[in-house]
Amino acid sequence: MKKLKSFGGKNLGGKSMNQLQKIQEEMQKKLQEVEGSFANMEVEVSVGGGAIKIVATADRKVKDIELDEDLLEDGETLKDLLIAGMNELMEKIEKLREEEMAKITQSFLPFGI
Template sequence: MFGDLMGMMGKLKETQKKVEETKKRLDTVLIDEASNDGKLKITLTANRAIKNIEIDNELLEDKEQLEDYLVLTLNKAIARATQVNETEIAAVAKDGMPNIPGMDMFK
C-alpha cells in the first residue's frame, strides 16, 4: 500500500515539475492578434504578458476609436493565449496524473 502511495506521490511531484517547466516555456510562445482591418496589432505570450503593440497613425487621431480597438483586440488576444495556456497545462497535468479511482477530472 505504501509503495503505491509513494509511487503516486513521486509521479505527482514529477508532474508538478513538468507543469512549472511548461509555464516557463509558455513565456516564449507568442500569440499575434490584429484588429479586423489591421490597424492595431498586439503580440503577447501564452502566459498573457503583452510584448508588443503596433498602432496605425490613423487611430491616434481618435481617442475613443483607439480605446475601442484596444479593448476588442486585447480581449481576442487574451482569449487565444488563455486557450493555448490551458490546453498545454491540461495536457501535461493529464499525462502525469496517477490512476486514482474516482479522480478522473483530467480525462
C-alpha cells in the first residue's frame, strides 16, 4: 500500500479523490436505501408471559399492541409491562438497525476506506 499523503496530496492509499468521492456517494445512497427499507421491517416483543405483545417497524413506528384483558383490571402491572415491552422493543430495533447499517459499511471495506 502506498504511503498516505496529507493535505494537498493527490493520493490516499492508491485512491484518487474522485474515486473516494464516488465511493462516498455510493455508500450514502445505499445507506439511504436501507433507511427507507426500515419501514417494511417488523420487530415484535412479548412480555409478561405473552400478556402483552408489541409490534413495530424498524423505523420506530408502533403498529400494534395486543394485551390480555385481565391486565385492564391491574393498571400498575399493565404500566410496568408496557414499559418493559417498549424498552425491549427499542433495544431490538436499535440492534436490527445497527446490523443492517453494518452490512452496508462492511461492503465498502474492500475499497480501502
